[in-house]
Amino acid sequence: MSNPSAAPSPRTRVRRVAELANYDAAVLHAIIDAAYLCHIAFHDERGTHCIPTACWRIGAHLYIHGSNGSRLLKRLSENDACVSITHLDGLVLARSAFNHTMNYRSAMIYGRFEAVADKHAAMEALMEHLAPGRQAEVRGGSDKEYAATTVLRIALDEAAAKVRSGPPLDDAEDMAQPVWAGVLPLAQSRGRAVPDPAGGGAAMPAFVRQWGGADSA
Amino acid sequence: MSNPSAAPSPRTRVRRVAELANYDAAVLHAIIDAAYLCHIAFHDERGTHCIPTACWRIGAHLYIHGSNGSRLLKRLSENDACVSITHLDGLVLARSAFNHTMNYRSAMIYGRFEAVADKHAAMEALMEHLAPGRQAEVRGGSDKEYAATTVLRIALDEAAAKVRSGPPLDDAEDMAQPVWAGVLPLAQSRGRAVPDPAGGGAAMPAFVRQWGGADSA
Known part of the structure; x- marks a missing residue:
């Protein structure tokens, strides 16, 4: 991953719109760290499956977890997998229908998951990712509970990122088209924290008060 | 899809936390329609791949498109695929570490993509999904441009939705734990439209002015 312009393997070489490819570890890590799933x-034997699950990063590995009974987790220790994370940053409205696109940051990781022995450290890192200090x-x-939980990780060795940002790119002959062009931004946003109606008198910790932007204490 | 409680096939039967499963078409359609990708x-022959792409729905099919040269599109007309859409609605903070979870709406579709003959109608439906009236x-x-574009669709016959919402569910013996419990909401939000700096004098249409919430004309 040291050369940002070189794919680590043939299957991580970005083929479509290859100029958007990025193989730099810092870019990859930032995309993963911004994700909850x-x-x-x-x-x-039943076919190909695509399953969403919570994820987090420790160093140069991506982690997942679940019940020991999970089919996903069983299969992942037997076969190679492909992990994708995609952040959608906006709709890109061009002057021609054809040049419409989206702004995004995406990561793709290939490899084999392996069982994690120190489940306590891994699960505490997940909690820190979700809710610092909690x-x-x-x-x-x-x-x-720990005995019923499987934690797996996959190395970030065979991975690629792909990022598009910025305004539309129209063909020169379309620039005079009388239509508004630009970006409609999209982002993941936080809403005001909702206390469990089942009660419990504990005060909101600082990160919960600050979650929704304004201090909602 | 007429019976909301019955899976349409063995591989769409939700196994993990099966009480969150939903096989009702209206629920499935709403999850798809809320998604851009x-x-x-x-x-x-290179392995299993997981690729993000734009999607939209017409009736009982999910549509995708791309360049004729796309490996994804070539492979999808040769083999069964699995499509997932996931909306993350919040982090669910329980009183025990083990009962932390997330609120989400997810859809999964199995089947074989097929080529769409009427590409014009399909692509115009995509534009209507992205930017009504544009x-x-x-x-x-x-x-x-149309000759260089492939449009594929997959039937929503073999599909399932899975939805979690609401507060944490703690074990009875944890209810007195002195810690805040509740939901930290997450949502996809819209930012103020960014005009292309390359210019063009067209006025912002109403849906662009309204995109960022406040009227930004």
Whole structure:
């Protein structure tokens, strides 16, 4: 991953609109760290499947978890998989129908998942990703809960990012078309925190008060 | 798809947390219509792949498109695929680490894509999905552009939705844990439209002015 212009493998070489490809680890990590979930493709005797699941990064690996009984997790330790993360940043409205496109940041990772031995450290990193500082406040996982949980990780060695940003690119002969052109931005936004109606008197911690933008204490 | 409680096939029967499954067409359609992109899993001689692409719905089919040269589109007419769409609606913070989860609406479709003969109608439906009314304003697709474009569709016959919403569900013995519990909402939001700096004098149409919430004319 040290050369941002070279794909780490033939199957991570971006083919469509290849000038948008990026093989730099920092770009890849930023795309992963901005995500709460990924889509994982795998193949078994029933066909090819595409399953969304929570993900997080520790160093040069992407982590997932689930119940020991999960078909996804069983299959992933037996076969190669492909993981995709996509952030949609906007609709790009060009002067011609054909040149309409979207702005996005996407990551794709190929490889084989492996079981993680230190499940405690991995799950605490997930909690830190979701809600910084919360691990110290919740009732931590019991031995029984940890025993029922599988944690897997995949190396980020065979991965690529693809990013489009900025305004539309129209053909020269379309520039005088009398139509508005530009970008309609899209982003993941946070709404005001909703306390569990089942109650419990604990005060909102700072990161919950700040979640929705304005301080909602 | 007429019975909301019955899966249309063995591979669309939701297995994990099966009480969140929904096989009703209206629920499925709403999840698809709220999306601008999907992830598609397919398998070829290089392995299993997971590729994001724009999607839209016409009736009981999901549509995608791309260049005739696209590997994705070539492979999809040769093999079964799985399409996933996932909207992340919030992080669900429980009183125990183990019961943390996410709120989401997800759809999964299995089947074989087929080529669409009436590409004009299909692409105009995509434009209507992205920017209502815009088709009449842009420079429409030329014969050459349409000839270079492949449009595929997949029937929504073999599909399932899975939806989680609402507050955390904690174990009874954790309800007194002194920690805030509730939902941190997430949503896709729209930012203020960004005109192409390359100019062109056309006024912002109403849907562009309204895109960012406040009227930004």
